[in-house]
Amino acid sequence: MYVFGPVPSRRLGTSLGIDLVKHKTCSLDCIYCECGETTDLTVKRRSFFPVEDVLNEIDHTLSQRPYLDYITFSGSGEPTLSKDIGRVIDYLNSHYPEYKTALLTNSTLLTDESLRDEILPLDLIIPSINAVTEDIFQKMNKPHRDVGTSTIIKGLLEFRKSYKGMFWIELFIVPNINDNNDEIEKIKEICLQLSPDKIQLNTLDRPAPHNNSIKAASWESLSKIKEILAPLPVEITTSVIPGNEKDGREDNQALVLKKIKQILSRRPSTVDDLSESLGLRIVEINKYLRLLENEKILLFKDGARGRFYYVESNVIEEL
């Protein structure tokens, strides 16, 4: 299976994932990786799956016209290691121009000119920069021997010269490794040169599967880093806010509710339609519909395929 979701994502709204590499193939072996340890540490681009199979699966999913904010290249490793990414981006743009495309990348392969050309048509790219000092990078991201911070920065600066889409940077913070002021100042210097539309400041949301000793940065620490990075536009994207009643689950619930309202204000939908669009189980969709009923904004009419729910479009103005 190469296509997953749609899933509600804190960073990208409703996102359909496309996974073009085999688990777990990457040019890094980050100590915090949520996908587990890298078993194939490589910088060699190749085809992992027959591209026709990937395109067929995309057709199957998109023929149902799901509501999506982005189609996102991400998944079991570093997506740019797939030699097919350019072909899949072109296919999406020519066959499904109504959908926006995004890429999450560790930025390690951007010195490759042909790759840079392949990903230029993306609507959004989110490269990560977590360190400028080589020792910190080695400790945190355990790269392939051919990768270093200077190659990453060189590739990013080169790419930025020609890329015209939205450009956000992910900065992932691991306490006591890359959160010291000196390192943040160095990262800021590079970010100023890259002029991102946004920096997403992130930390661990859940235990790293292969490293229990990694902890999340505190909200206070992230806020301090945000201040250092000013005037760069920074958004703290971690879901857990220590010391605050609000946690990731509540954030996620609010996001799903918002998505359901958006869908229902545009298009009356059955429970099945919503389940398919959002990749959630029927029982969960019913739970959200009950919440909308309590808000007294849920309307319905019965049709050939069952009960169609909708909300008035003015509800959307309150979102």
Ligand code: SF4
């Ligand atoms: S770059 Fe991403 S996929 Fe690769 S090891 Fe790091 S976090 Fe995991």
